[in-house]
Amino acid sequence: MRRGRSLPYVFLGPTLGILIVLALVPTIYAINISLQNRTLSAPNADYVWFANYLALFSDARFLNALWVSFKWEIISVTATMVTGLAIGIAMFEAASPRMRNILCVLFIIPVLLPRVCAAFVWKFAFHPLYGALTWPVRELTGITPDILSTPLGALLAVAFVDVWQWGLFFAVIILKLLESLPPQPLEAARIDRATRFEIHRFVTLPMLKAPLISLLLVKAIESLRSFDLVYVMTRGGPGISTETLDMYAYSQGFIEAGKISYASSMAVIMMVLTIVTFTFTWKRLNR
Amino acid sequence: MKLSTLLLKLLLLFAAALVVLPLLWTLLNAFKTNADLLVSTPKLVFQPVWDNMSYVLNRRSVARALTNSLIICSSAVLLGAVLGVPAAYVIARFKNRITAEARFFVLSLRFLPPVAIAIPMLVIWLGLDLYDTRLSLIVTYLIVTASITIWLSVPAFERVSLHVEEAARVDGLGPYATFFRVALPIARFQVFGAIAFSFVLVWNExxxxxxxxxSKAKTLPIIASEMSQLGMNVPWGILNAAVVLLSLPPLILLGVLAGGLNAAFSKKTDQG
Structure with a gap:
C-alpha cells in the first residue's frame, strides 16, 4: 500500500462524524420533544404524539407567524438583490478603481457588525423623539413619526436594516462578478450602440445568471436568521405584526408559557420546510 | 461627464453616507450625556464625557461576558478550523460522490433554523447538567464554525494548482507533507479569511x-441587548457605548476578511 493513502479518511472522517452527530442528535431530540407535552417547569412529560402539530394549525398566532415569515423572506430577499444589483452596477459604471476599493471596504462593514448593534443603531435613528433620521420630519412638520409602531412601518424598518447589512455586501460581490466577466461581449454591445441599461439587461446579467441565483439562495438562507434584528427592534410588535416563526417559537418556549414541546413542534415544521425547499432548489441548480 | 454617470455617482455617495454617518453618529453618541443625547434637534457640538464607556467597561457583567465571548468564540473557531480545514482539502482534492455529498451536507447545516437547534440543545444540555456552561456553547457553535470554515475553504484549496502538488510529489513529499507544506501555505490567506469569517459569525451570534x-455563560451580544431593559429610561448613551465596544472586534478583522472573502467569492465566477 502506498504511503499516506489514509489521508482522505483521516482528514474527512472525524470531521464528518462529529458534524453528523452534532446535527442528527438535536434533530432527533427536536422530533422526540415535539411529540410530548413537556414544559420548562415540569420535569415529567408524556407522549401526546401529534397533538402539538394539530394544535398549531388552529393557532391563529402560528398562522400569522408563518405569514409574517413568508412576507419577510420575500421582502428582504428581493430588496437585498435589487439593492445589491443597483449599487454593484453603479460601482462598475461610475467608480474609478481607487474609489471601488474604498467603497468595497465601506460596504462590507455593515454585514460584519453584530446584528444586535446594527439593530440598536437604527432603532435609535428611528426614535420618534430623539432619532436623527426622524429629525427632519420633526423640524418641518412638528409631528413625531413613530415608524416602529405601525405594522407595515415596523416590518419595512426591520427589512431596511437587513438590506443595509446584506444589500451593500452583495453589491461588493456583484461588482467582483462583473469585473470577472470577459470584456469582449461588452465592447461588442457598445459598438452596437447599446445603452448602459441594455448592456446590463441583455449582456452582463444573463451571463451572471448562475452566480446570481446562488447569491439569491444564500440570502434566502440568511434571511431565516432574522431573530436578533426583530428581537431588538420590535420584539415582534406592534402586536404580533412582525412576529416571525423563530420569534413566536421563542416566546412560546421561553417567555410566556415555557411550552417547550409546542415550540419544538414549530421548530420541526420550520426545519422540514427549509430543508426540503433548499435541498430541492440547490440540487436542481447545481445539476 | 454624462448625466447618468453623475446620477450613479450620487447613488454611490448616498450609499456610502448611509454606512459612514450612522456609525460616526453612534460613536459620537457614545460620548454624550443623556442631556445631550435626548434632544429633539441632534447635537453635533457637545462636551464629550467618558462616563458611558467607563460604566460599560467597569460593569462586572460586561467583563464576564467579554471573557465568555472570547473563550467561547476562540475555542469554537479553533476547533472548527482544526476539523474544517483538512476536511475542506479532502473535499476540494478528491472529487467523488462521497465528497460531493459531504460538501452538500456541510452546506445543509446552514439550512437548519437556529431555533430548531436551540430547543433540543437546551433539553440536551439540561439533561447532561451542562446547561449555561461555556462548554455547551462551544460545542453548539462548532456546528457553525466547522461548516462555514469548510464551505469557504473548499474554493481556496480548489485554486491551488494541481501541478504544484504534482511537483511536490515528484520531490518525494507524501500526501500529508503536501498538505501541510504546500497546499496549506499557498491557500493560507483565503483559509485564514474563512476562519476569521467564522469568528465574526459566532461573535455576533x-x-x-x-x-x-x-447567567454564567452569557456572551456580549446578550449583555448588550439586556442594557436596553435597565430601568424605565433606556440609557441610550450607555447603549451606544456598548454597541461601539461590541462592534470593534469584527471591524478589526475586516482587513483580514477583505482579502479572504474577495478571493473566495471571485472563485465562484470561474464556474458561472
Whole structure:
C-alpha cells in the first residue's frame, strides 16, 4: 500500500462524524420533544404524539407567524438583490478603481457588525423623539413619526436594516462578478450602440445568471436568521405584526408559557420546510 | 461627464453616507450625556464625557461576558478550523460522490433554523447538567464554525494548482507533507479569511446564546441587548457605548476578511 493513502479518511472522517452527530442528535431530540407535552417547569412529560402539530394549525398566532415569515423572506430577499444589483452596477459604471476599493471596504462593514448593534443603531435613528433620521420630519412638520409602531412601518424598518447589512455586501460581490466577466461581449454591445441599461439587461446579467441565483439562495438562507434584528427592534410588535416563526417559537418556549414541546413542534415544521425547499432548489441548480 | 454617470455617482455617495454617518453618529453618541443625547434637534457640538464607556467597561457583567465571548468564540473557531480545514482539502482534492455529498451536507447545516437547534440543545444540555456552561456553547457553535470554515475553504484549496502538488510529489513529499507544506501555505490567506469569517459569525451570534445561557455563560451580544431593559429610561448613551465596544472586534478583522472573502467569492465566477 502506498504511503499516506489514509489521508482522505483521516482528514474527512472525524470531521464528518462529529458534524453528523452534532446535527442528527438535536434533530432527533427536536422530533422526540415535539411529540410530548413537556414544559420548562415540569420535569415529567408524556407522549401526546401529534397533538402539538394539530394544535398549531388552529393557532391563529402560528398562522400569522408563518405569514409574517413568508412576507419577510420575500421582502428582504428581493430588496437585498435589487439593492445589491443597483449599487454593484453603479460601482462598475461610475467608480474609478481607487474609489471601488474604498467603497468595497465601506460596504462590507455593515454585514460584519453584530446584528444586535446594527439593530440598536437604527432603532435609535428611528426614535420618534430623539432619532436623527426622524429629525427632519420633526423640524418641518412638528409631528413625531413613530415608524416602529405601525405594522407595515415596523416590518419595512426591520427589512431596511437587513438590506443595509446584506444589500451593500452583495453589491461588493456583484461588482467582483462583473469585473470577472470577459470584456469582449461588452465592447461588442457598445459598438452596437447599446445603452448602459441594455448592456446590463441583455449582456452582463444573463451571463451572471448562475452566480446570481446562488447569491439569491444564500440570502434566502440568511434571511431565516432574522431573530436578533426583530428581537431588538420590535420584539415582534406592534402586536404580533412582525412576529416571525423563530420569534413566536421563542416566546412560546421561553417567555410566556415555557411550552417547550409546542415550540419544538414549530421548530420541526420550520426545519422540514427549509430543508426540503433548499435541498430541492440547490440540487436542481447545481445539476 | 454624462448625466447618468453623475446620477450613479450620487447613488454611490448616498450609499456610502448611509454606512459612514450612522456609525460616526453612534460613536459620537457614545460620548454624550443623556442631556445631550435626548434632544429633539441632534447635537453635533457637545462636551464629550467618558462616563458611558467607563460604566460599560467597569460593569462586572460586561467583563464576564467579554471573557465568555472570547473563550467561547476562540475555542469554537479553533476547533472548527482544526476539523474544517483538512476536511475542506479532502473535499476540494478528491472529487467523488462521497465528497460531493459531504460538501452538500456541510452546506445543509446552514439550512437548519437556529431555533430548531436551540430547543433540543437546551433539553440536551439540561439533561447532561451542562446547561449555561461555556462548554455547551462551544460545542453548539462548532456546528457553525466547522461548516462555514469548510464551505469557504473548499474554493481556496480548489485554486491551488494541481501541478504544484504534482511537483511536490515528484520531490518525494507524501500526501500529508503536501498538505501541510504546500497546499496549506499557498491557500493560507483565503483559509485564514474563512476562519476569521467564522469568528465574526459566532461573535455576533445571538439566538443560540440567548436560549442556552441564563447567567454564567452569557456572551456580549446578550449583555448588550439586556442594557436596553435597565430601568424605565433606556440609557441610550450607555447603549451606544456598548454597541461601539461590541462592534470593534469584527471591524478589526475586516482587513483580514477583505482579502479572504474577495478571493473566495471571485472563485465562484470561474464556474458561472
Amino acid at each position: 445571538f439566538l443560540l446564546a440567548m436560549m442556552l445561557t441564563t
